[in-house]
Amino acid sequence: MNALPGEFPAPTAEHAHTGAWVASVLRSRIADGQLTPGSKLSEQSLSASLGVSRNTLREAFSSLVGEGIVTRIANRGVFVAAPTRDDVQEIYRVRRMIEPAAVMWGEVSSSDLDAMDAIIAEATAAREAGSVPRMASANQALHRAVIAMSGSESLEVLMTRVLAQMRLVFHTMSSAPDFHSHYVHRNVDLVERLRAGQRAEAAEGLRSYLDAAEAELLEHLGD
Amino acid sequence: MNALPGEFPAPTAEHAHTGAWVASVLRSRIADGQLTPGSKLSEQSLSASLGVSRNTLREAFSSLVGEGIVTRIANRGVFVAAPTRDDVQEIYRVRRMIEPAAVMWGEVSSSDLDAMDAIIAEATAAREAGSVPRMASANQALHRAVIAMSGSESLEVLMTRVLAQMRLVFHTMSSAPDFHSHYVHRNVDLVERLRAGQRAEAAEGLRSYLDAAEAELLEHLGD
DNA sequence: AGACGGAGGATTGTTCAACAATCCGACTCG
DNA sequence: CGAGTCGGATTGTTGAACAATCCTCCGTCT
Numbered sequence: 293m294n295a296l297p298g299e300f301p302a303p304t305a306e307h308a309h310t311g312a313w314v315a316s317v318l319r320s321r322i323a324d325g326q327l328t329p330g331s332k333l334s335e336q337s338l339s340a341s342l343g344v345s346r347n348t349l350r351e352a353f354s355s356l357v358g359e360g361i362v363t364r365i366a367n368r369g370v371f372v373a374a375p376t377r378d379d380v381q382e383i384y385r386v387r388r389m390i391e392p393a394a395v396m397w398g399e400v401s402s403s404d405l406d407a408m409d410a411i412i413a414e415a416t417a418a419r420e421a422g423s424v425p426r427m428a429s430a431n432q433a434l435h436r437a438v439i440a441m442s443g444s445e446s447l448e449v450l451m452t453r454v455l456a457q458m459r460l461v462f463h464t465m466s467s468a469p470d471f472h473s474h475y476v477h478r479n480v481d482l483v484e485r486l487r488a489g490q491r492a493e494a495a496e497g498l499r500s501y502l503d504a505a506e507a508e509l510l511e512h513l514g515d
Numbered sequence: 516m517n518a519l520p521g522e523f524p525a526p527t528a529e530h531a532h533t534g535a536w537v538a539s540v541l542r543s544r545i546a547d548g549q550l551t552p553g554s555k556l557s558e559q560s561l562s563a564s565l566g567v568s569r570n571t572l573r574e575a576f577s578s579l580v581g582e583g584i585v586t587r588i589a590n591r592g593v594f595v596a597a598p599t600r601d602d603v604q605e606i607y608r609v610r611r612m613i614e615p616a617a618v619m620w621g622e623v624s625s626s627d628l629d630a631m632d633a634i635i636a637e638a639t640a641a642r643e644a645g646s647v648p649r650m651a652s653a654n655q656a657l658h659r660a661v662i663a664m665s666g667s668e669s670l671e672v673l674m675t676r677v678l679a680q681m682r683l684v685f686h687t688m689s690s691a692p693d694f695h696s697h698y699v700h701r702n703v704d705l706v707e708r709l710r711a712g713q714r715a716e717a718a719e720g721l722r723s724y725l726d727a728a729e730a731e732l733l734e735h736l737g738d
Numbered sequence: 739a740g741a742c743g744g745a746g747g748a749t750t751g752t753t754c755a756a757c758a759a760t761c762c763g764a765c766t767c768g
Numbered sequence: 769c770g771a772g773t774c775g776g777a778t779t780g781t782t783g784a785a786c787a788a789t790c791c792t793c794c795g796t797c798t
Contacts, residue, residue, distance in 0.1 A: 309589070310781070311577070335750070345782045347570050350751090354534070354574050358581040366532070367750055367789045385667040393616035397722070444608040450673060499620070533752070558779070568753045573780090590760045590779055 311351035314344055318352060322361055322372055323456065329374035329464045333362065361456050375461045377510065383454055383461070384506040390447055391438050391502065392495035398441030400486055408437050408483045412476070419473045427472040428462065434479055438498075465513055475501065534574035537567055541575060545584055545595055546679060552597035552687045556585065584679050598684045600733065606677055606684075607729040613670055614661050614725065615718035621664030623709055631660050631706045635699070642696045650695040651685065657702050661721075688736055698724065 318338075321327045339349045353370050356362035364370045375383075411434045418426035432455050439451040462471075478501045485494035541561075544550045562572045576593050579585040587593045598606075634657045641649030655678050662674040685694075701724045708717035 336748090346750095347752095347783090348781065350570075351574060351577050354577040355581060358578060368791095369750065382668055385665065386669050389613060389616040389620060389665050389667060389670060392620065393612040396619075397612060397615065442608065442612050444612060445605055446609045446673070446677075447612060450669070454669075559777090569779095570754090571752065591762095592779065 310344055310348050311355070314342055314349055314352035315355045317342065318356060319359075319361065319456075323459055325463050327372050329372050329460050331372050333370045333372070335369070359453055359456070361453075361460065373457070373460055374464055375457055377513070379457065380461055380506070380509060380513070383457055384502055386450070386454055387435070388499055388502045390442070390451065391435060392498050394439050394442040394447070395482075395486065395495045395498055396491050399443055400441060400489075400491075404437065404441060405483060405487050408434060408486075411437060412479055412483060415472075415476050415479065419476055424470060424472070427476075431472050431475070431479070432458070438482075461509070461513070469512065471505075471508070471512070475505065533567055533571050534578070537565055537572055537575035538578045540565065541579060542582075542584070542679075546682055548686050550595050552595045552683050554595050556593045556595065558592070582676055582679070584676075584683060596680070596683055597687055598680055600736070602680065603684055603729070603732060603736070606680055607725055609673070609677055610658070611722055611725045613665070613674065614658060615721050617662050617665040617670070618705075618709065618718045618721055619714050622666055623664060623712075623714075627660065627664060628706060628710050631657060631709075634660060635702055635706060638695075638699050638702065642699055647693060647695070650699075654695050654698070654702070655681070661705075684732070684736070692735065694728075694731070694735070698728065 318327070318333070327333070333353070335346050335349055339346045342349070353362065353364065357364050357370065361373050362370050363373050373379075411430050415427055415430035415434070418430055436448070436451055436455065439447055442448075478497065481497055482494055482501075485491075485497065541550070541556070550556070556576070558569050558572055562569045565572070576585065576587065580587050580593065584596050585593050586596050596602075634653050638650055638653035638657070641653055659671070659674055659678065662670055665671075701720065704720055705717055705724075708714075708720065
């Protein structure tokens with residue numbers, strides 16, 4: 293949308309609701325790391341810089357708190373969420389439930405599988421190009437596609453929320469080491485098994501991947 | 516308008532955040548049917564009757580919209596959500612994923628199973644007493660307990676959200692026929708299989724129960 | 739020197755009053 | 769009987785104001 297740094301769509305145009313627009317601006321600023329975990333969102337400076345009133349900004353804050361990407365501390369303000377160890381474990385608890393469930397009981401259409409193949413192609417290309425961000429993005433796209441097989445809008449929303457928190461986790465790590473390259477083949481396996489109709493095996497493989505990824509991630513940010 | 520004899524904790528006492536308190540008041544009024552699906556939540560009358568400002572009420576509205584139990588129509592106001600046929604199907608899509616997942620891959624502690632037995636005892640007692648509300652409540656408690664086996668806070672929150680929408684569905688039906696009595700035995704089967712460690716069978720049985728319940732519910736509110 | 743404590747200022751939480759934009763209902767007119 | 773229109777009511781948003789709370793800094797005391 294607004295890849296340009298410093299300029300957002302319009303300061304005072306007509307948007308669905310101003311509050312929702314403010315929330316979306318903050319959401320993308322957090323997603324791409326302009327606002328780093330733990331940093332404070334001052335009501336005064338933000339309302340001034342976005343050109344909205346404090347009340348409207350506050351309404352946007354409510355949404356973001358509900359999405360879990362921002363934390364409110366009473367009488368102290370709101371801060372970009374800085375996921376703890378427990379938060380990471382909770383993220384993987386959720387993923388270990390809903391992703392294998394979608395694999396086991398979702399609708400596996402061949403067009404979905406083709407889309408997944410395309411994502412994997414992008415992932416391998418990204419690996420050979422040595423681009424960590426592209427690999428991370430492709431990985432998120434693949435797991436989002438897995439959830440999409442469930443056919444449930446709500447679960448997609450939940451997954452979006454979870455993946456947003458995952459991005460926060462990566463942003464908390466000073467260095468972003470190569471976390472994804474050695475998992476590409478597991479995604480290949482996953483899609484192969486799905487295409488072969490081996491749902492149970494696919495689900496088990498997915499669960500063991502999530503276990504391994506969680507363990508490595510926890511070790512990496514081991515306090 | 517304001518002649519309602521409602522007694523809530525305190526109009527102007529110390530609560531975490533006033534907005535959160537307002538949201539909780541509205542939440543319970545909707546849950547127990549004081550506010551019926553489709554009815555409008557006027558900013559003016561509600562802010563007056565609750566003794567909060569319109570801005571604070573608005574903040575509460577934001578939360579409730581995020582929880583899906585209230586719908587906002589631009590320039591028209593917010594209304595108690597009136598779940599459609601599609602919404603019901605979405606509810607069951609979610610449940611058909613996360614409940615069997617918790618059964619398949621959750622932690623089955625014997626204390627959890629004992630708690631489930633107690634819930635089933637309450638359900639059978641309610642059936643013999645002919646109390647539909649008690650049966651409905653026990654049923655919700657049991658399925659909430661199933662999700663609790665996942666160990667995931669987020670999934671419990673999602674389940675709470677889903678069950679709140681289920682209550683809205685029941686409130687939309689003029690007559691609340693006996694929907695639960697003939698499903699009690701399936702809950703008994705579920706717990707028995709769980710206790711026997713037959714997870715796959717338990718999950719399949721749960722899925723077929725959810726299919727049947729959805730079908731019956733859809734037929735009952737067939738427009 | 740270091741710990742304690744207390745102004746003072748800054749920030750949040752909440753309210754109020756105001757205004758533009760929009761919607762709804764009733765009324766008029768053809 | 770239908771269509772256009774006008775006025776009132778409601779929502780969306782703003783700005784200012786105030787109490788309550790927190791943070792910072794500075795002076796004091798041991």
